[in-house]
Amino acid sequence: MQLVWFITGASSGLGFALTQRILARGDRVVATARNPGALDALLSHPDTDKSRIHVLKLDITAPFVTLQETAHQAVEKWGRVDVLVNNAGIGGEVGASEELGVDWLMHVMKTNYAGTVNVTNALLPHMRSQRAGTVVLLGSRSAYRNEFLGPVAYAASKAAVHSYGETLSAEVAPFNIRVTVVVPGTFDTPLAHPIIGTPIADYDSARAVLRQRVEAAKNMPNKGDPVKGMDALMDAVRGEGRAAGKAGLPLWLFLGSDCIADVKGRADRLTGVAEEWAAVGSGLGTEDPPAA
Numbered sequence: 001m002q003l004v005w006f007i008t009g010a011s012s013g014l015g016f017a018l019t020q021r022i023l024a025r026g027d028r029v030v031a032t033a034r035n036p037g038a039l040d041a042l043l044s045h046p047d048t049d050k051s052r053i054h055v056l057k058l059d060i061t062a063p064f065v066t067l068q069e070t071a072h073q074a075v076e077k078w079g080r081v082d083v084l085v086n087n088a089g090i091g092g093e094v095g096a097s098e099e100l101g102v103d104w105l106m107h108v109m110k111t112n113y114a115g116t117v118n119v120t121n122a123l124l125p126h127m128r129s130q131r132a133g134t135v136v137l138l139g140s141r142s143a144y145r146n147e148f149l150g151p152v153a154y155a156a157s158k159a160a161v162h163s164y165g166e167t168l169s170a171e172v173a174p175f176n177i178r179v180t181v182v183v184p185g186t187f188d189t190p191l192a193h194p195i196i197g198t199p200i201a202d203y204d205s206a207r208a209v210l211r212q213r214v215e216a217a218k219n220m221p222n223k224g225d226p227v228k229g230m231d232a233l234m235d236a237v238r239g240e241g242r243a244a245g246k247a248g249l250p251l252w253l254f255l256g257s258d259c260i261a262d263v264k265g266r267a268d269r270l271t272g273v274a275e276e277w278a279a280v281g282s283g284l285g286t287e288d289p290p291a292a
Contacts, residue, residue, distance in 0.1 A: 003238070006030045006074050006081045008060055008119055009088030011038035013189035014138070017226035018085060021234055023052060030074040030081065032058035032088075054078075060088045060115030064122065071122040083237055084123050085136040086116040086161075091154030092191045094210060099197030105153045112157035117164060124172065133177045134237055134249065137165040141185050141259040144266040149206045150193075150213065162252075169251055178249045182233060183263070185256025186217070187224035193217065224256045 005022050009015040010031035019042070022029040029052065031039055036055045042048055043055065054077045058070050074081055089112040097105065120135055127133030139162045146155035162181050169179035193214045195207065235241035236253050254260050283291065 003027045003082040004030070004078050004080055005083045005085060006032070006071075006123065007085045007087055008032050008058060010055075011035060013087075013191065014184065014187060014226050014230060015085070015087040016042075018087070018230040018233065019053070021227060021230045023049060025234060026052075028052045028054075028078055030054045030056060030077060032056045032070065032074075034059045034088075058088075058119075060086075060119050061111055064118050067118050067122040071119075071126065074123075075126050080130055081123055081126060081133070083134045083136060084120065084127075085138070086119055087138045088115065088119075089138065089157075091157060092193050093153070093196045094150035094193050094214065095152075095195055095197035096149050096200070096203045096206065097152040099200055099203060100153060101197070104197070105156065108153040109157045109160065112154070113160040113164065116161055120168070124177070127177050128172075128175045131176050133175075135165075135168065135172070135177060135179045136233070136237070137161050137179070137181045139165070139181045139183045141183050141254075141256075141262050143183070145262040148210075148213070149203070150195075150210045166251065180236065180249050180251060180253050182253045182255060183259055184229060185224055185254075185259030185262070186220055187226050187229055187256065189226055224258075229255045 005018075005027060007015050007019060007029060010019045010029075011033035015033075019029055019031045019039075031053055032055070033039060034057070036057045039055050043050060043053065054074070056070055056073060058067070060067070071081075091108045091112060093104075116137060120137075123133075124135075127135075140154065140158040142151045142155040143159040143162050146152070162183075165179050165181040172179065195210060195214065199207070232242055232255060233253065235243040236246075236249055239246065239249075254263055283289075
């Protein structure tokens with residue numbers, strides 16, 4: 001079956017790679033971006049089948065009525081949208097939470113979390129009416145690997161996206177709508193990590209370590225290949241290729257060996273703490289006997 005995909009942030013990074021793979025594998029795509037002109041090179045490429053790509057301007061922080069209008073245009077193009085991919089986001093900037101301040105944290109949250117929720121809400125009525133659809137939410141392994149100075153704004157926003165996706169999956173399952181939270185590790189995409197915020201002297205040494213981490217990340221060996229990653233996503237959604245024979249679409253799709261290792265490490269630490277502190281945190285019910 002030829003699927004119709006709707007992608008936010010389709011002009012760069014993983015979104016652009018996914019747009020390319022959708023076209024290469026014969027599906028249709030509504031590719032949206034704040035700057036649609038960034039897709040001109042793809043549209044003018046001789047190998048691009050322009051009958052299977054429709055480009056729309058979309059800023060996910062726009063008023064909800066604007067998002068609804070864009071969703072309506074997308075559905076009108078081919079009569080349906082089968083797969084929504086919430087890829088657009090911001091937050092490469094890093095720093096200590098105290099130095100960044102709450103205004104910056106909420107700015108990132110408004111885009112990555114509220115923008116994702118609003119785009120999803122704009123398209124859900126169409127999916128509910130057709131009693132079918134797939135919602136893909138781009139999360140991040142930063143939601144699981146964040147125990148160091150730097151990623152607070154981005155990590156918190158993506159943790160919110162993860163939690164939203166987990167709840168949304170239960171809400172829309174009765175309408176035959178699937179939800180998956182894609183959790184990429186480090187992929188070879190042009191995402192910079194400038195250190196921002198108002199410097200506080202007490203964080204100088206930690207900031208120096210952060211600067212070293214940022215530089216080391218630029219030269220990280222064997223980063224994820226965006227094309228391979230987005231092929232894996234398509235396989236999972238379509239139930240073919242690497243995902244052939246799997247039992248449906250997973251609630252979480254971890255992409256990259258580094259991501260899988262980090263998720264397993266977080267799970268092990270949570271289990272260890274739960275077991276070590278069980279005696280302190282359990283037996284607190286109104287009918288439980290007093291502690292000895």
